[in-house]
Amino acid sequence: MADQDDQPTTAAARVAPHHAGHRERLRERARTAGLHHLPDYELLELFLFRSQPQGDVKPIAKALLSRFGSFAAVLAASVEDLMTVRTEDTRGRIKGVGMETALDLAALHEVARRVALEPAVKRPVISSWTALLAYVRVALQHEPREQFRVLYLDRKNQLILDEIQNRGTVDHAPVYPREVVRRGLEVSAAAMILVHNHPSGDPTPSRADIDMTRQIVQAAKSLSLEVHDHLIVGREGVTSFKQQGLM
Structure with a gap:
């Protein structure tokens, strides 16, 4: 009598998975x-x-x-x-x-974000604008929900902190101007860049975006904090409030 290992295998057992x-x-x-x-x-x-x-x-x-x-x-x-x-x-x-x-x-994704951030933090952010735009695209271009971030800068315009202030829904992230400014004082920032995304893909500022930006600029100005820009990121590109003459 043959050992169990010598028994003939069935056709089904001999067929390897298609992905073998x-x-x-x-x-x-x-x-x-x-x-x-x-x-x-x-x-x-x-x-x-x-x-x-x-x-x-x-x-x-x-x-x-x-x-x-x-x-x-x-x-x-x-x-x-x-x-x-x-x-x-x-x-x-x-x-x-x-x-x-x-x-x-x-x-x-977090690895990609940190790699993209490196060129932007090695020099003053204002003088490495191309690297900054590349970074915010990696960080926010495909975010499925709206996210509001603030880049806090020192007196040399070098990055102190990139912080998510709030996450929201597909079309809204609540922003509190006093909290944005208060956090800037806590980290001894001299300036900041506001950044948020539009999951719809269109980076065109809404009236609410414009009004909220003006509120933050006014609150920051009273405490000698400068707001360099507000960037809106979408799949179709990045809109700069400064370049659009909105601040």
Whole structure:
């Protein structure tokens, strides 16, 4: 009588999953051809391999890009929004983005934000305006909800603190001028740059944006704090209040 290991295998057992060897093939292509040659979904797959060490992650990568619209938007999505993404594999099993995967993606966005910030803080912000605009795009261009930030500067116009003052909804983030100015005094700032995003994509200032900016400028002026600019970030670009003659 043959041992159990010598028993012939069934046809079903011999059929390997369709994605068998895919990870090794993808890594090999990344090594030989270069990461820059990979389409977005495959680059995202490589990253998902870390938090999902087994199984086919291609459907998840494609579902993320489909849901949020771009690689940058995937990374900018909140952990809660990422965890709502679900897909179905070839066996009809539902797979999704768990907490570990969502945190990995959020961490990648934070890495990108800090890398973009470095050139802007090595010199006075006013003299490195191009680097500042690149930074605020990375930080806010694809944020799904409105966010109001303040860049507090010292007397040499170097960054002291980049602080999120408030997060809001898809079209509103409450801003309290006294709190903005009070925080500036706490960190011994001499000036500040206001920054917020429009999740709609259009960076055109609203009447509420203009009125709120004027309130902050007046409150700051009374305490010898200067407001250099207010930047509104959208997917269509960045609007400067100073350049638009709005302050």
